[in-house]
Amino acid sequence: MLIIITVLDANDNAPVFSQQTYKATVTENSPKGTVVATVTASDADQGSNSRITYSITNTLDDVRKVFHVNEENGEISLIGNIDFEDARHFQINLRASDEGGLSDSCKLVIDVQDVNDNKPQINIMSKSNVISEDASLNTVVTVINIDDKDTEENGKVQCFISDNVPFVLKLSTNNFYSLLTDSGLDRERSSEYNITVTCSDEGVPSLSSSVTLTLQISDVNDNPPVFERSSYEAHIVENNTPGLSIFTVKATDADWNQNARVSYILEDSSINGVPVSSYVSVSADSGAIHAVRSFDFEQIKDFQFLVKAQDGGSPPLSSNVTVKILIQDQNDNPPQVLYPVQTGGSVVAEMVPRSADVGYLVTKVVAVDVDSGQNAWLSYKLQKATDRALFEVGLQNGEIRTVRQVTDKDAIKQRLAVIVEDNGQPSRSATVIVNVAVADSFPEVLSEFTDLIHDKEYNDNLTFYLVLALAVVSFLFITCVVVIISVKIYRWRQSRILYQSNLPVIPYYPPRYSDTLGTGTLQHVYNYEVCRTTDSRKKYFTATGGLIWCQFITL
Incomplete structure (x- = not known):
C-alpha cells in the first residue's frame, strides 16, 4: 500500500539577504527615479511563507526623503535631490520580511560622487577703496579668499585679474590671494581703476566667477603748474x-x-x-x-x-x-629842429650870391623826432617866404635850394618859414625861420640885418616896459581898494561901539582942567577920568558937572 505523506510547509525559515552589507555609488544631482542599487533576499519556505517584502528601517528623515525601496524587488531609487556638498555618504538599513513575520536585515552604504556643480566663491576679506598715487611697489590693496565646495580637481581654483592695470594678484596662503601694486600709480593718468578678479576651477566643464573692485587713486601734489x-x-x-x-x-x-x-x-x-x-x-x-x-x-x-x-x-x-x-610808440613828440639854431638875441642868415644858379643849395634844415617808426618820418614844406618863387624846400631832406636865377631885383633880406611835419596820426609839426641874405659881400648883409637886430631889441624893450607899467598900476589900484575897504570897516566898527555903550559919566572937580576957549559947553573946570577895560568895546570916562557922551578913537 502506498502511503503518500504530504509535508506541509511551516514558516520556519526567515528571509536571508545575499549580503549583509551592500555598497553602491551615486552621482550627485542624479534625477529622481534613478536606481541606486538592488538588494535581494531568499526564503527557504514555500508558498506564501517565501513571499518577501523589503523596507527601510532608518529612523532619520533625511534618508527616507531621498531614497525609496521597492517592496517587491528590493530596488533602491532616488525620490529626492542628492548633493555631495550636503552629504557625501548615506547608510540605509533594509529589512526583508516574509508574511509569517520572519525577517532579515542588511545595510546599504552609498557613496555620493562629486560633480563640478559649484562655482568658486570670491570673498573680499579686507578692502580699501582708496590708495595714494605715491604708494610704493607691492603695497597690499586687498586680501581675497577663494572657496570652492567641490573636491579634488573640481575644487582646485586659479585666479587672475584683468590686464593693463598696475596691480598683480598673488597667492599668499591656501585659498588666500593678495592684490598688490605692481608699478607706479599716477592719478593724473588714471584716477580710478576697475579691477576684475576672475577665479576658475579645474573641473570639466570648468566653472568660474568674478568680482569687480573699484579703486580710487588719491591725489598727491606731484605736478607743478x-x-x-x-x-x-x-x-x-x-x-x-x-x-x-x-x-x-x-x-x-x-x-x-x-x-x-x-x-x-x-x-x-x-x-x-x-x-x-x-x-x-x-x-x-x-x-x-x-x-x-x-x-x-x-x-x-x-x-x-x-x-x-x-x-x-x-x-x-x-x-x-x-x-x-x-x-x-605814440606820436606824442613834435619834430625838433637842430639846424638852423633859433637864438633869441641874434639873427643868423644864410648868404646866397647873386650869381647863384638854379638849384643852388642855400642851407639844409635838420630836424629829428624822438618818436619811432612812421611817427619819426619827417617831411619839410615851405610855409611862407618873402619870395616863394625864389626858393623851394626838399620834401624829404629839408634842403633849401633856389628855384630860379637870382637877379638884382631880388631883395637882400629873404625870410623863409619852413614847417617840419612827422607822419604820425595826427601829425605834429615844428616851424623854423630861415633868414637868407641875397648879397655878394658881408658888409652889405651886415647893414641890412643890423637894422633888423635893432628893431628887434627895441620891440623887446618896449614890451618889457609895458608889462612893468601894467604891473605897477595894478598893484596901486589893488592897494587903494584895500585901504578904502579897511577905513570903511573901521568907521563902521567905531559907530557900533558908541551905540552899544550905556556907561554913566560921574563928575568931580579937579583944579587943573578947564574950558580954555570959554565957548564950550562946560560951565566949570572939569577933570576927566578915562576908564578902560580889557574889552575894547567897554570904554568910558567921567567928568565933573554932568553926563557927557564922547566918541573915542582907538589907536
Missing part, C-alpha cells in the same frame, strides 16, 4: 592809463582740488634800478597783468620780468615764465 606758453610777449601803447589791463597769463595744474589751485606771483626784480612792481602788477587769482604807471616809449621801449605760478599743495610747487612787454 604749467603755463600755456613757454614765454609771453605783449604790447601796450605808451601814455596808457595806470591800472590798464595788458593781458593775462594762464597756468594749469594736473593735480586735483587744493593741489590744483593756482595763484600768480610777480617775482622780485628791477628794471633800470627800479622795482618791477612799480611798472606792473599781477592778479593773484586770474593772472591778469596790469600797468602800474603810464609808460613813455622814449624812456623805455621794452622790459621783461618773471611771473611765478604756485599751487596750493603742501609743500607748494611752482614754475616761472618770462613775460616781455613791448611799448608801442
Whole structure:
C-alpha cells in the first residue's frame, strides 16, 4: 500500500539577504527615479511563507526623503535631490520580511560622487577703496579668499585679474590671494581703476566667477603748474592809463582740488634800478597783468620780468615764465629842429650870391623826432617866404635850394618859414625861420640885418616896459581898494561901539582942567577920568558937572 505523506510547509525559515552589507555609488544631482542599487533576499519556505517584502528601517528623515525601496524587488531609487556638498555618504538599513513575520536585515552604504556643480566663491576679506598715487611697489590693496565646495580637481581654483592695470594678484596662503601694486600709480593718468578678479576651477566643464573692485587713486601734489606758453610777449601803447589791463597769463595744474589751485606771483626784480612792481602788477587769482604807471616809449621801449605760478599743495610747487612787454610808440613828440639854431638875441642868415644858379643849395634844415617808426618820418614844406618863387624846400631832406636865377631885383633880406611835419596820426609839426641874405659881400648883409637886430631889441624893450607899467598900476589900484575897504570897516566898527555903550559919566572937580576957549559947553573946570577895560568895546570916562557922551578913537 502506498502511503503518500504530504509535508506541509511551516514558516520556519526567515528571509536571508545575499549580503549583509551592500555598497553602491551615486552621482550627485542624479534625477529622481534613478536606481541606486538592488538588494535581494531568499526564503527557504514555500508558498506564501517565501513571499518577501523589503523596507527601510532608518529612523532619520533625511534618508527616507531621498531614497525609496521597492517592496517587491528590493530596488533602491532616488525620490529626492542628492548633493555631495550636503552629504557625501548615506547608510540605509533594509529589512526583508516574509508574511509569517520572519525577517532579515542588511545595510546599504552609498557613496555620493562629486560633480563640478559649484562655482568658486570670491570673498573680499579686507578692502580699501582708496590708495595714494605715491604708494610704493607691492603695497597690499586687498586680501581675497577663494572657496570652492567641490573636491579634488573640481575644487582646485586659479585666479587672475584683468590686464593693463598696475596691480598683480598673488597667492599668499591656501585659498588666500593678495592684490598688490605692481608699478607706479599716477592719478593724473588714471584716477580710478576697475579691477576684475576672475577665479576658475579645474573641473570639466570648468566653472568660474568674478568680482569687480573699484579703486580710487588719491591725489598727491606731484605736478607743478604749467603755463600755456613757454614765454609771453605783449604790447601796450605808451601814455596808457595806470591800472590798464595788458593781458593775462594762464597756468594749469594736473593735480586735483587744493593741489590744483593756482595763484600768480610777480617775482622780485628791477628794471633800470627800479622795482618791477612799480611798472606792473599781477592778479593773484586770474593772472591778469596790469600797468602800474603810464609808460613813455622814449624812456623805455621794452622790459621783461618773471611771473611765478604756485599751487596750493603742501609743500607748494611752482614754475616761472618770462613775460616781455613791448611799448608801442605814440606820436606824442613834435619834430625838433637842430639846424638852423633859433637864438633869441641874434639873427643868423644864410648868404646866397647873386650869381647863384638854379638849384643852388642855400642851407639844409635838420630836424629829428624822438618818436619811432612812421611817427619819426619827417617831411619839410615851405610855409611862407618873402619870395616863394625864389626858393623851394626838399620834401624829404629839408634842403633849401633856389628855384630860379637870382637877379638884382631880388631883395637882400629873404625870410623863409619852413614847417617840419612827422607822419604820425595826427601829425605834429615844428616851424623854423630861415633868414637868407641875397648879397655878394658881408658888409652889405651886415647893414641890412643890423637894422633888423635893432628893431628887434627895441620891440623887446618896449614890451618889457609895458608889462612893468601894467604891473605897477595894478598893484596901486589893488592897494587903494584895500585901504578904502579897511577905513570903511573901521568907521563902521567905531559907530557900533558908541551905540552899544550905556556907561554913566560921574563928575568931580579937579583944579587943573578947564574950558580954555570959554565957548564950550562946560560951565566949570572939569577933570576927566578915562576908564578902560580889557574889552575894547567897554570904554568910558567921567567928568565933573554932568553926563557927557564922547566918541573915542582907538589907536
